[in-house]
Amino acid sequence: MEWLDLSPDEWNAVRLSIKVATWAMVVSLPFGILIGLALARGTFWGKSVLNGIVHLPLILPPVVTGYLLLLSFGRRGPVGAFLEEHFGIVFAFRWTGAALACGIMGFPLMVRAIRLSTEAVDRKLEAAAGTLGANPVWVFATITLPLILPGIIAGMILSFAKAMGEFGATITFVSNIPGETQTLPSAIYTFTQIPGGDIGALRLTFVSVVIAMIALVASEVLARRVGRRMDVE
Template identity: 75%
Template sequence: MGLTPEEWQAVQLSLVVAATAMLASLPFGVAVALLLARGRFWGKSLLDALVHLPLILPPVVTGYLLLIGFGRRGPIGQFLADTFGITLSFRWTGAALACAVMGFPLMVRAMRLSIEAVDRKLEAAAATLGASPAWVFLTVTLPLSLPGILAGMVLCFAKAMGEFGATITFVSNIPGETQTLPSAIYTLTQVPGGEAGALRLTLISIAISVAALCLSEWLARAVGRRTAEA
């Protein structure tokens, strides 16, 4: 039996939310990972703790904090609404924000480990040839750490696909607007006769996650081969 229109809507929304969360987090993830891997500054341990805090806190707490800060009456949410007309609470964009926050620690950790594995002598050699720090990063550090960056992106995407607690707390469970795969599965388990739909969506969720991991592994190997040949 095929998916119902509502189930297809949940699948499509989950893909959009997860992709948006991943792409929006990418530049910040690379910057924070580089800062933690190469930076020497006061408060580094505090920054590291803040980055990983969503992994420790219950997802519902993270969602509630987002609701306080980015809700319509929150300081950031009210500023965005009044200044730019952007509303995040109870919108799919808010779901993307919640997923990005939850997936950000996994992204940063994978990227940081990859950057730390880059031989500092190669960076130093490029610097002695007159390359600026930005050029060293673009031509040496970034290509060598690309497999870890890809892994971090996939981890963030996979986490976003499975995020439930923070999302439902921040943006609720509105069909067609904020109802992603996990919340749709939860809804189907609460209604009589919804077990078949919940099973279908569960299988789709597993298939998407496995496909993302396989794609990440293939890309990492392809990048590794090209880097070795270069």
């Protein structure tokens, strides 16, 4: 199956996609847990506004999200200029910018999974632990967190999968630079624009499907293991 032999540039796109998706998922996770808990348990003013902002990337065209990121985090943007001047951090046209864009696009899926999992937790279990003298932090660590762990895992996998397939926001914000910002979707798009690029596009499409299936199977296995441990305990 010679047609499956990836070129060095294609391998770079695969590795970069995995790198970008992993960082997008990991960095988003603490914020996803906090906001998921806030939306599930919080009773504060502006909760509906926060919920709308979180889910906005699902409604807006990805190109619009990418353009807003370019305006905000570009070298001339207010946030981007501040980060570059004071911390030397640059997002525009860098792989870190691709991770930022992918993280934002996958964030609503992560938050939703965590929120639904938190809302399904029986509050009586937490109340019982509290009556026995456990402080809120200990209750969360020993009761709430294990119960919502399947939702966290599901949210992580959904975020990772979304990041692996993100195209519109990334190409608008960080362009399509081979070796720097050219992820799998961008590389596939490039192949479709050149004569004789169908085989390359097909190769990378096959790789994308395989990676997505591995991620889904891994999430299923992890969720089942967590469920079994909870049943045993």
